[in-house]
Each structure stands twice: as C-alpha cells, then as structure tokens.
Amino acid sequence: RKEVEQDPGPFNVPEGATVAFNCTYSNSASQSFFWYRQDCRKEPKLLMSVYSSGNEDGRFTAQLNRASQYISLLIRDSKLSDSATYLCVVRGQAGTALIFGKGTTLSVSS
Amino acid sequence: EPEVTQTPSHQVTQMGQEVILRCVPISNHLYFYWYRQILGQKVEFLVSFYNNEISEKSEIFDDQFSVERPDGSNFTLKIRSTKLEDSAMYFCASSEAGNQPQHFGDGTRLSIL
Numbered sequence: 001r002k003e004v005e006q007d008p009g010p011f012n013v014p015e016g017a018t019v020a021f022n023c024t025y026s027n028s029a030s031q032s033f034f035w036y037r038q039d040c041r042k043e044p045k046l047l048m049s050v051y052s053s054g055n056e057d058g059r060f061t062a063q064l065n066r067a068s069q070y071i072s073l074l075i076r077d078s079k080l081s082d083s084a085t086y087l088c089v090v091r092g093q094a095g096t097a098l099i100f101g102k103g104t105t106l107s108v109s110s
Numbered sequence: 111e112p113e114v115t116q117t118p119s120h121q122v123t124q125m126g127q128e129v130i131l132r133c134v135p136i137s138n139h140l141y142f143y144w145y146r147q148i149l150g151q152k153v154e155f156l157v158s159f160y161n162n163e164i165s166e167k168s169e170i171f172d173d174q175f176s177v178e179r180p181d182g183s184n185f186t187l188k189i190r191s192t193k194l195e196d197s198a199m200y201f202c203a204s205s206e207a208g209n210q211p212q213h214f215g216d217g218t219r220l221s222i223l
Contacts, residue, residue, distance in 0.1 A: 032209060043201055043214040044153060087153070095166050096141060096208040097155040 003027065004101035006088050012107045017078045021104045023071040023088030030099075032091035033064055035073050037084045038103060044087055047073075078108045112136045114215035116202050122221045123192055131187045131218045133202030142185045143203040143212060144177065146170070153201065159185065160208065189220075197222045 006023045013019050025033075033050035048055065050062040050071055061074040071088055085103040092099070115134045123129050135142050144156040157167040159177055176188045185204075189196055199219050203212040 034211060038153075041199070043216045046211050046213065049211060091209070096143070096158040096160075096205075097166055097168065098143075098145075098153075098212060099155070100153040102152045 003099045004088055004090050006086075006101040006104045008102060008104060010105040010107055012109065013078055015078055015080060015108055015110050017108075018074065018076050019078060019106060020075075021073045021086055021088075021106075023073075023101055025069050025071070025088075025090045025099075027090070027092060027099075028066075028069060029093035030069075030090045031093050033062075033071050034089040034091075034098070035060075035062055035071075036087040036089055036100075038087055039084050044089075044100075047086070075106075078106075080108050080110060082106060083108045114202055114204055114213055116200075116215035116218050118218060119216070120219045120221070122223065125194060125222050126191055128188065128190050129192060129220065131189075131200050131202075131220070133185045133187075133215055134183050135185055135202065135204030136213060137183075139204035139206050139213075141165075141205045141208050141210075141212075142177075142179070143205075144187045145201045145203065145214075146198040147201065147217075148195075148198045156187075158208075165208070192220075192222045194222050196220060 035047040036044040054063045059076045063072045087103045088101040142159045147153045157171045199217045201217045202215045205212045
C-alpha cells in the first residue's frame with residue numbers, strides 16, 4: 001500500500017465553485033499533516049497544517065480523521081489563482097521526513 | 111518574508127562527474143533537508159540535518175550522496191559519480207524545529223547528460 005494516496009485528478013472547475021480533495025495515509029503512527037501546493041515546475045509551498053479538530057484559513061478548510069487515516073481539503077469560491085497541484089503531506093512519528101502524495105491537480109477556469 | 115535560497119537554478123553535468131548543490135536556509139532555522147522530484151513523480155525525502163549531523167536519511171541517500179554545512183549559512187548536497195537517473199529537481203528545505211512545517215527553496219534542476 002502506498003504511504004500517501006491521492007486522487008490525481010485533474011479536477012476542472014469554474015470560478016466560484018467549491019472543490020474537495022481527499023487523501024489517505026498508511027502509517028497510523030503519523031503525527032503531523034499538511035497540505036502544500038505546487039505550481040508547475042516550482043517548489044512546494046505550505047498551504048496549511050492540518051489539526052485533529054479541523055482548521056480553516058480563509059477559503060480553505062482542512063479536516064483530519066485519524067481513525068480512518070484520512071485527510072481532506074475543501075476550497076470554497078475557487079479563484080483562477082487556485083489552479084495548481086495540491087500535495088497531501090504526512091510526517092512520521094519520530095522522524096523529520098515529510099512523505100508526499102503524488103498530488104491532485106486543480107484547474108479553475110473563467 | 112524570509113526564504114530558502116538555492117543555487118544554481120539549473121546545473122547541467124556529464125555523467126560520472128561530481129556536483130555540489132547549494133542552499134542558504136532561513137537564518138533562525140535549525141533543521142535542514144534535501145528532497146528530490148523526478149519529472150512527473152512525487153517529491154521524495156533524501157536527508158535531514160541537525161546540529162551538524164545527519165538526523166535521518168532515506169534509502170535513496172546512499173554513499174553517492176553527502177551533505178555538509180561548511181559555514182554558518184550554507185548547506186550543501188554533493189552527488190558523486192552522477193548517473194542519468196540522478197536527473198531531477200532538488201529542493202532544499204528548512205524548519206525551526208523537527209516537528210515544525212518545512213519551507214522549501216525554489217530548487218535546482220539537475221540535468222545529467
């Protein structure tokens with residue numbers, strides 16, 4: 001089983017739409033969870049950390065379900081500038097290494 | 111906003127040669143990392159470095175690779191006897207602590223001919 005799995009997409013949505021991405025991880029001992037975004041041929045940029053209670057940052061909402069080993073990202077009122085690849089990222093229990101999913105591609109059109 | 115800087119942005123090298131990729135982490139960060147991303151694939155962890163020693167490394171980080179903090183600001187990745195399959199984007203990252211979010215530089219594209 002892959003360590004971090006994501007639906008690769010692409011998700012093609014119009015401006016203003018709400019879109020949700022899901023991710024599952026295999027290591028139940030994982031301690032930290034993040035969403036990064038990556039534009040084409042650029043570096044990953046931290047979008048938000050994901051907390052057990054769920055957290056929101058403007059139009060972005062992240063949820064974590066430890067029992068199901070499942071992470072989600074909801075984007076409301078999509079903008080053209082949201083077009084990117086969204087990376088689900090997990091850090092293990094004792095280590096520092098980040099384990100990346102392959103990413104989900106979002107394309108927002110006008 | 112402070113950022114991680116990497117040089118060069120693109121390195122072209124003949125197979126079998128040695129390359130050194132350079133990074134300047136964010137100044138108050140204590141943990142440093144190297145990742146790579148082969149074109150079309152996911153980002154992969156190589157190594158983490160803290161207090162002047164390797165704290166964790168992946169199976170990819172074999173004897174061909176080494177890291178160094180030669181002075182108070184630079185963090186380098188050396189790849190010896192480069193192979194075609196070493197062609198990738200190499201990202202440096204840093205964090206304040208081992209459990210804090212990691213911030214990435216804009217990468218060095220390494221092309222092995």
